[in-house]
Amino acid sequence: MDPQRSSPPSHGGNNTIRAAIMAVVVAVFAGDLLLWVVMPTNTFRLHWLLHLRAKTTSTYFGTTQGATYLVFTFPILFVAILGCVYLHLGKKSRDNHNRGWEVKLDTAALRLGLVGNIGLSFLFFPVTRGSSVLQLFGLTSEASVKYHIWLGHIVMTLFTAHGLCYIIFWATTHELSEMLKWEKTGISNVAGEISLLAGLFLWATTFPRIRRKMFELFFYTHHLYILFVFFFVLHVGISYTCIMLPGFFLFMIDRYLRFLQSRRHVRLLSARVLPCQTVELNFSKTKGLSYTPTSMMFMNIPTFSKLQWHPFTISSSSNLESDKLSVIIKGEGSWTNKLYQLLSSPSSVDRLDVSIEGPYGPTSTDFLRHDLLVMVSGGSGVTPFISIIRDLIYTNDTLKRKTPQILLISAFKNSTDLTMLDLILPISGAPSDLSKLGLQIEAYVTREKQPTSQEKKNIRTVWFKPNPCDAPLSPILGQNSWLWLGAIIASSFIIYLVFIGIVTRYYIYPIDHNTNSIYSSSSRGVLHMLFLCVGIVVAATVAFLWNKSTNAKENTQIQNMEGATPQASPNSWFYNADRELESLPQQSLSQSINVHYGERPHLKRYLFERKESSVGVLVCGPKKLRHEVAKICSSGLAPNLHFESISFSW
Structure with missing residues (x-):
């Protein structure tokens, strides 16, 4: 019989007996106390005691001794004996209870690990930047990072509790030596x-x-x-690992492709340096590289750190600027401040090594469905809106399609930050007349009561010398990137299955004959991980090299067409951008800007007064600002408002 199944009835029987004993003890003890209470009375002495002595007269104990034993001695001794039996049964119950508690602790520890593995199975999906799974459901990696954070906290909480429960279990069962065991097979x-x-x-x-x-x-x-x-x-062991393997397998493919892409430096054309600790970097790219507005990329500058990668929102439009890609970087940390100081110094470098991973973003956007786009930004949160505006410029000016009216509400701390609005227009490629776009900008300077009397500081542009080793940014898997990615996923897993199948059949099977009780579980796991990595490296490298050779011809054509880089003097790569700022597009942009000093935007008034049938409300900036706009849109007072948050702060 199963001892675990037989123990509960025994445990229940002990409790029943102990309850009966306690009832008898209480009854006897209460009766004995009653005799002590009535002993001084005449009723006891003249009636009860005489009756008891008559019944207990014996040649062994005499006339009176037997009654005394019966009334005052036997009850207490009887209670003491029953107490011994009661405590003995109680000790057995405690032993059973302790064993039951230990079993429950062991079970709880196991189940915590099982639940933690469920979370681990989904942990890597949100950080697979080029994931077809995320894109299939209309998600992006940057928008899904919050789920990765939540899952990470949950997984580590469960696994920590899993480990602590087992340590407590081993301690209570005096088996702490289990912590030092590395079993050949099994756990x-x-x-x-x-x-x-x-x-x-x-x-x-x-x-x-x-x-x-x-x-x-x-x-x-x-x-x-x-x-x-x-x-x-x-x-x-590898068998149980297969539960979380899909997410990690796709992550490893994405991570290796990013590694291959980042090995070559990207051609950096120019940088626009703003007086508000902000720079715009302009890179060369192939025309085959397309991306949607609000996309982002990760950038590494080996001069500062060979290992650090920082995410930045792309401010350009792949439609308007078919051969260039731009990002806006505001100095808000040590890394970004180093970059600004380097580019703004008079003795600026004439070239800069930069590696890029990406771009990553949504597969499509549908801003044209609205009659009006209201964009609310705080500080550098204006960056993704610049890419949207540039894309709408292309749609309106080149495709001649109707675009929604645009209301950009931007809040800045200082007046120097207003120069970020000058980056709405690229260095080249902007139309001469922006009036058709219907762009209105309401800019708020919150920490200044009035315009400063300081002389206006212009944007400066630094051009970088070309380097034959640098290449335009191109899609790592070419024009048919999704098909190539699907081929990599399938072929890499097939390679893994073929290798592990051969090793299992001709090496492991002759040893353990599929019993899993002889061959080391650790060795088996290492072999599986090794061949999984081999499959990924072989398949992804072949696809990368194939597309690299295809992109090489286009890269050569771009480098031949770039020509000489403008410069002010042989020793200086800076030139004053006054002429650029005074151009017709910039004049048209300036006419669309209203600046407010010493106040914050009245968002309710801006949003509730719009009567268009469909108003798309986009917000990017601090969490407090996003929540405020979301609260206004969800109030139900204006059913024409459609809210969308763009957050890159995690």
């Missing part, structure tokens, strides 16, 4: 502990206060995910 406790420690170090740096103030620490410790996953596989 490896040491591997699980190493995986958990790596996860805890990683987790500790992910909280917002640490992540924002010590970004480098967060960035470097996040690479501990490699140790976390590696020892997780050794801990639970």
Whole structure:
């Protein structure tokens, strides 16, 4: 019989007996107390006691001794004996209870691990930047990072509780030596502990206060995910790992493709330097590289750090600027301030090595469905709106299609930040007349009561010398990138299956004959991870090299067409951009701007007074601003408002 099934009835029987004993004890003890209470009375002495002595007269105890034993001695001794039996049964119940608690603790620890693995199975999907799964459901990686953060906290909470429960279980059962066991087959406790420690170090740096103030620490410790996953596989075995394998497999393909793309430096054409600690970088790109407004990319500058990658929103339009890609970077941290100081100094460098991963963004946008677009931004949050405006310029001026009216409401801290609005128009490619676009800009300077009397500082442009080693930014998998990605996913997994099948059939099977009780589980897990990586490297490298050779011809044509770079003097690559700012497009843009000093925008008035049938409300900026606009749109007072938040702060 199963001992676990037989123990509950025994435990219940003990409790019943103990309850009966306690009832008898209470009754006897209460009766004994009653005799003590009535003993001084005449009723007891003249009636009860005489009657008891008559019944208990014996040649062994005499006339009176037997009655005394019966009334005052036997009840207490009887209670004492029943107490012994009661306590004995109670000890058995406690032992059963302790064993039951230990079983429950063991079960809880196991289930915490099982639930944690469910979260782990979805953890890597949101950070797979080029994921077809996310795009299939209309999601982007930058918008899904919050889910990765939530899942990460949940997974680490469950796995930490899983580990602590087992440590407590081993401690209560005097089996702490289990922590040092690395079983040849089955679960490896040491591997699980190493995986958990790596996860805890990683987790500790992910909280917002640490992540924002010590970004480098967060960035470097996040690479501990490699140790976390590696020892997780050794801990639970490859069979159980297959539950979370799909998400991690797709992430590894994406990560290797990003690695291949970042190996070559991108051709940096120019930089526009603004007086508000902001620069716009303009890169060369192939015409085959297309992206949608609000897309983003990750940038690395080896001069500052070979390992750090920082995300930036793309401000250009692949339609309006078919051969250029632009990003706007505001100096708000050590890395971005280094870049601004480097480019704004009189002795600026004549070239800069830059590597890029991306761009990444939504597959499509549908801003044309609205009659009016209201864009609300705070500070550098205006950047994604610049890409939308540039794309609408192309749609209106080149395609001759009707575009929605545009109301841009921007809040800045200082008047120098207003120069960011000058970046709405690219260096080239803008129409001479912007009146057809219906653009209205309401700019608010919140920390100044009136315009400063300082002389206006112009935007300066620095041009970089071409380098034959640099290449225009191009799609890593060419024009048919999704088909290539599908081929990589299929072929890499097939390569993995073929290799592991051969090794299993001709090496592992002769040893354990599929019993999984002889061949080391750790060795099996290492082999599976090795061949999985081999499949990814082979398939992705072949696809990359194939498309690289195809892009090489277009890259050569672009480099031949670029020609000489403008310059003011042989020793200076800066030139004053007064003529650029005084051009007709800039004059038209200036006429569309209303500047308000010392106040904040009255968002309710701007939104509720719009009577268009469909008003798209886009907001990008601090969390407080996004929540305020969302609250207004969701109030139900204006059913024509359609809210969309654009957030890149995680």
